[in-house]
Amino acid sequence: MERRQGEGARRGGPGAPGPRDTYNFSAGPATLPRPVALRVREELAAHAGDGASIIEISHKHPRFIGVLDTAVALYREVTGLPGDHHVLFVHGGARMQCAAVPLNLIGRSPTRTAGYVVTGLFAQQAQREGARYGTAAIVASSQDTGFDRIPEVGGRHCPPDAAFLHLTSNNTVYGTRWTDFPHDCPAPLVADATSDILSRRLDHGRFGIVYAGFQKNLGPAGTALVTVRDDLLGHALPETPRLLDYSVHAASKSLDNTPNTFAVFVLLLTLEWIRDQGGLAAVERTNLAKARLLYGELDRTAFYRPTAHPAHRSVTNIVFRLADESLTGEFLDRAREEGFLGLAGHRLVGGVRASVYNGMPEEGVRALAGFLREFARVRG
Structure with a gap:
C-alpha cells in the first residue's frame, strides 16, 4: 500500500518545528x-522579554491575571455564556467533577436525589460517583442497545424532587452524541461536555452547569473548565472539601489555590484561534x-x-x-x-x-x- 500524507504533512513555514508526517x-x-502549539513554543522560548515565561511567574502576577481575565472574557464571547454564569478553572479534570457536582448540588433536594442519563462509560462513572452522596436515579439508559444511541428523555422521566439531571453530551467510547437536549425537566441540567466542548455551538442558558476536561479541545490534561449558574452556588454539603466547593472558586476567581497557569494560557490561545476561524x-x-x-x-x-x-x-x-x-x-x-x-x-x-x-x-x-x-x- 502506497504511503499517503496529507497536504499539510510537509508544510513548514517560519518557526515551524519541521515536517509533519x-x-x-x-x-x-x-x-x-497547529498554530496554538507554535505560539506555545514561542512564548516559552522567548520568555516574553522579561526573563520569565507565563508558567514561571506567580498566579497573582498582573501578567497572569491579565491572561486569566482575558480567557474568561473570550470564553464568554465565543460561547455566548449568559452573564449569570461563572467560569471556573478547577483541578482534577472531568472525573473530579463527577464528585463535585453532587457535593455542590444534591443538597438542594430534600431527599438528596439526582437524575442521571446513562449513555456510556463516563456517564456510568458519573452516576456511580453521585450515588456516594445520595440517590443517583438512572432516568434513562441506552445500555440495552450497547450504547449505540441517545435514549429519549423528557420531564416525565426525571424524579420530581431531583436536584439536577446529569447527562454526557458526547460519548467518547461508543461514538454517540446529543443533538437535542431535554426541554421540560424541572431540575437544572448538568452536562459533562468534555469530548465536544467548543466543537459546536451550545446554548449555555439551557444548563445549570457545564463542565469539561481540558484534554480534548481546550488544552493540557488535568484541569477542568466549569460554568455554573449563580443560583446554584451556596448549596454545597457540609462535608464538601474546600477545593471542590464551586462557591470558593467563584469568589476567588479560581485563585483560591494556584491554578494550572499553563493550561489557562493554552486555553486563551485556543480561544483566540477559534475566534480567528470565525467563531x-x-x-x-x-x-x-x-x-x-x-x-x-x-x-x-x-x-x-x-x-x-x-x-x-x-x-x-x-x-x-x-x-x-x-x-x-x-x-x-x-x-x-x-x-x-x-x-x-x-x-x-x-x-x-x-x-x-x-x-x-x-x-x-x-x-x-x-x-x-x-x-x-x-x-x-
Missing part, C-alpha cells in the same frame, strides 16, 4: 491546533464536514461498520469496526505505518476510533479517508 487521532490528550459557527461547520467525509467513506462499503445509530452519531469520536474483525490488528498496524496514530478503539469495546477534535486539520481527515478506501480495496 503523522496525524494524531487519539481520544485524548489530543491534537492541539464556533465556523468551527462547527468544519467539524461537520470532517465527520461527513469519514462517515461517507465508512458507509460506502460493507467492509466497515460504524457502531452508532446514524441519527445519533458523534462528530468528534467516529467509532467503527471492520466487518471481518480478524483484520483489525492489521488495519491498526498499517495505519501506524502510514502515519495515522491513536486509532485503536477503547479497551472496553475494541474496534477502531478516529477522534476528530478541533485541532485535527481537514487534510488529516482527507488522508485518513484515502487510507480507509485503499485498505478496503486491497483487503476487501
Whole structure:
C-alpha cells in the first residue's frame, strides 16, 4: 500500500518545528491546533522579554491575571455564556467533577436525589460517583442497545424532587452524541461536555452547569473548565472539601489555590484561534464536514461498520469496526505505518476510533479517508 500524507504533512513555514508526517487521532490528550502549539513554543522560548515565561511567574502576577481575565472574557464571547454564569478553572479534570457536582448540588433536594442519563462509560462513572452522596436515579439508559444511541428523555422521566439531571453530551467510547437536549425537566441540567466542548455551538442558558476536561479541545490534561449558574452556588454539603466547593472558586476567581497557569494560557490561545476561524459557527461547520467525509467513506462499503445509530452519531469520536474483525490488528498496524496514530478503539469495546477534535486539520481527515478506501480495496 502506497504511503499517503496529507497536504499539510510537509508544510513548514517560519518557526515551524519541521515536517509533519503523522496525524494524531487519539481520544485524548489530543491534537492541539497547529498554530496554538507554535505560539506555545514561542512564548516559552522567548520568555516574553522579561526573563520569565507565563508558567514561571506567580498566579497573582498582573501578567497572569491579565491572561486569566482575558480567557474568561473570550470564553464568554465565543460561547455566548449568559452573564449569570461563572467560569471556573478547577483541578482534577472531568472525573473530579463527577464528585463535585453532587457535593455542590444534591443538597438542594430534600431527599438528596439526582437524575442521571446513562449513555456510556463516563456517564456510568458519573452516576456511580453521585450515588456516594445520595440517590443517583438512572432516568434513562441506552445500555440495552450497547450504547449505540441517545435514549429519549423528557420531564416525565426525571424524579420530581431531583436536584439536577446529569447527562454526557458526547460519548467518547461508543461514538454517540446529543443533538437535542431535554426541554421540560424541572431540575437544572448538568452536562459533562468534555469530548465536544467548543466543537459546536451550545446554548449555555439551557444548563445549570457545564463542565469539561481540558484534554480534548481546550488544552493540557488535568484541569477542568466549569460554568455554573449563580443560583446554584451556596448549596454545597457540609462535608464538601474546600477545593471542590464551586462557591470558593467563584469568589476567588479560581485563585483560591494556584491554578494550572499553563493550561489557562493554552486555553486563551485556543480561544483566540477559534475566534480567528470565525467563531464556533465556523468551527462547527468544519467539524461537520470532517465527520461527513469519514462517515461517507465508512458507509460506502460493507467492509466497515460504524457502531452508532446514524441519527445519533458523534462528530468528534467516529467509532467503527471492520466487518471481518480478524483484520483489525492489521488495519491498526498499517495505519501506524502510514502515519495515522491513536486509532485503536477503547479497551472496553475494541474496534477502531478516529477522534476528530478541533485541532485535527481537514487534510488529516482527507488522508485518513484515502487510507480507509485503499485498505478496503486491497483487503476487501
